[in-house]
Amino acid sequence: MSPDDVKDVGCLLSQVSDQAIRFLVQEVGLEAAHQTPVRNPEPLSLASTSVIRGKLAGSIVLSAERCTVREIVRCILGDSIAPEEIAPILEGTLCEVLNVIVGNSSRILDKYGVRIGTEPPSPVCPVVIGNLVPASHYEDHRRVIQTNRGAVVVDYWRSGVSPEKDAKWHV
Amino acid sequence: MARVMIVDDTRFARRIMRNTLVGAGHEVVAEADSGEAALDAYATHKPDVVTMDVTMSGIDGIEASRRILAAYPDARVIIVTSLTRESVVHESLRTGVAAFLGKPFKPDQLLSAVDRVLT
Numbered sequence: 001m002s003p004d005d006v007k008d009v010g011c012l013l014s015q016v017s018d019q020a021i022r023f024l025v026q027e028v029g030l031e032a033a034h035q036t037p038v039r040n041p042e043p044l045s046l047a048s049t050s051v052i053r054g055k056l057a058g059s060i061v062l063s064a065e066r067c068t069v070r071e072i073v074r075c076i077l078g079d080s081i082a083p084e085e086i087a088p089i090l091e092g093t094l095c096e097v098l099n100v101i102v103g104n105s106s107r108i109l110d111k112y113g114v115r116i117g118t119e120p121p122s123p124v125c126p127v128v129i130g131n132l133v134p135a136s137h138y139e140d141h142r143r144v145i146q147t148n149r150g151a152v153v154v155d156y157w158r159s160g161v162s163p164e165k166d167a168k169w170h171v
Numbered sequence: 172m173a174r175v176m177i178v179d180d181t182r183f184a185r186r187i188m189r190n191t192l193v194g195a196g197h198e199v200v201a202e203a204d205s206g207e208a209a210l211d212a213y214a215t216h217k218p219d220v221v222t223m224d225v226t227m228s229g230i231d232g233i234e235a236s237r238r239i240l241a242a243y244p245d246a247r248v249i250i251v252t253s254l255t256r257e258s259v260v261h262e263s264l265r266t267g268v269a270a271f272l273g274k275p276f277k278p279d280q281l282l283s284a285v286d287r288v289l290t
Contacts, residue, residue, distance in 0.1 A: 027275050077186055085182070092181035099181070099226055100274050103253025110256045118254075120180055120226045 007087050008056055008114045009141065009156055015108055016060055017143035017154045019101035024147055035146040037153075044153060045069075048094040049124045053117035058158040061124065062098040063151035069093050085141045095121040173289055176201040176218035177290045178209040178235065180227045181250070184274075188222055188251070191278040195286065206235030213239050220285055223268070225252035225259065233259075237266045248269070249275070 017034065024032040045066035049059045069090050073081065081089055098121040104118050137155070145152040175197050179185045182204075189199050201216045203209040207229050213221065221239065225232040236248045248268040252259065255273040263271050269288040272280060 023275065073183070077183075077190065080190070081186075089183050089186065096181040096183045099184075100253040103226065103274065104255065106254060107256040118226065120228050161246040 005056065011112060011114055012052075012056055012060075012105070012109060012116065012144050013141065013154060013156055015105040016101055017132075017145060019104045020062070020097075020145055020152060020154060023097060023101055024072075026033050027102070028034035028072050030071065030075075031148040032145050032152075035144045037142045037144045044151065046090060046094050047124045048091075048098045048121045050098050050121040051119040052102075052156075053119070056116060056156075056158075058156060060098065060102055061153075061155040061157065062094060062101075062121075063155070064094060064155040065152075066090065067153060068147060071149040072097065094105070095123060115155065159162045172196045172198065173219040173285060174198050174230050175285065176203065176209070176212055176216060176221045176244045178206070178212075178221060178227075178232065179224040179244065180204050184224065186236045188281065191281050192285070194278075204267050206230035206232060206238075209235045210238055217243075218268075219247065220288055221246065221248045222251045222272075222285075223283070225250060225254055225263070232265070233263055233266055236263070236268050240267045249284050249288060251281070 021032045021034070024030045044063040046069050047061055047063040049061045052058050052060055073089060073093050104117050106118065109116060141156045143154040145154070172266065175192050177185050177188045177199060179188070192199055200218050201212040203212045205227055209221070209223065223232040223236050226264075230238075232250060236250065239246050239248060249270045249272055250263040250268050251272045251274060253274040260271055262263050270284045272284050273290070
């Protein structure tokens with residue numbers, strides 16, 4: 001990646017993670033703050049990915065602990081969910097949260113000249129993403145948010161790069 | 172009170188809107204999880220108001236709104252989306268939708284938008 005692209009990725013990740021914190025604090029009522037990424041963390045339970053188009057083509061992946069997502073659902077929807085609805089709603093919640101934070105980020109990034117297009121988020125398997133991550137990813141392409149109800153992680157993957165494809169992984 | 176159709180591809184978002192609308196006395200006559208489903212559901216239920224997400228697979232909410240309004244010029248569509256940059260707002264309003272609401276929104280904001288488009 002060119003130095004400008006690296007800077008833009010940093011800008012993208014900062015905006016997305018800031019929007020995530022804003023959502024968690026203002027909409028859900030959690031305490032949330034950035035945390036230094038830890039190598040080889042425990043894989044999180046739920047993840048959603050949003051494809052980014054444009055110069056920074058790739059994916060934003062939002063991962064979270066199940067308890068964190070349950071808390072989001074509980075705070076916003078109350079306790080009105082039928083047991084058979086819980087699993088699909090939890091999965092869709094992370095997709096919707098990612099949709100909101102990436103959408104809101106795109107408006108601000110537009111003003112900095114970083115233009116991104118997005119596609120609808122979809123659920124992904126978080127175990128693969130959590131286990132196979134190169135050391136460099138932590139510094140440049142990951143942001144971790146610690147809340148009082150569990151962790152939330154924002155990852156950026158360039159197009160063509162994924163845990164399954166790169167050989168230099170730390171497990 | 173209004174008969175409302177909710178269009179959004181995530182159940183969580185549809186539930187948020189349903190809870191708010193029903194809590195205020197409106198009737199949710201249909202939910203659709205895609206632009207294509209929205210076209211069919213509108214033809215079947217002819218709601219008073221439609222809340223329409225933008226970012227959906229297949230035809231997006233702006234295109235779905237355009238097609239609904241082409242077929243039913245009196246339709247009242249409220250775009251509800253996290254994509255709040257100017258280009259999206261302008262494109263939405265050019266289709267003839269009645270209102271635009273950014274996500275995340277407070278319940279009162281959704282209800283005010285529905286009240287506004289009904290009057």
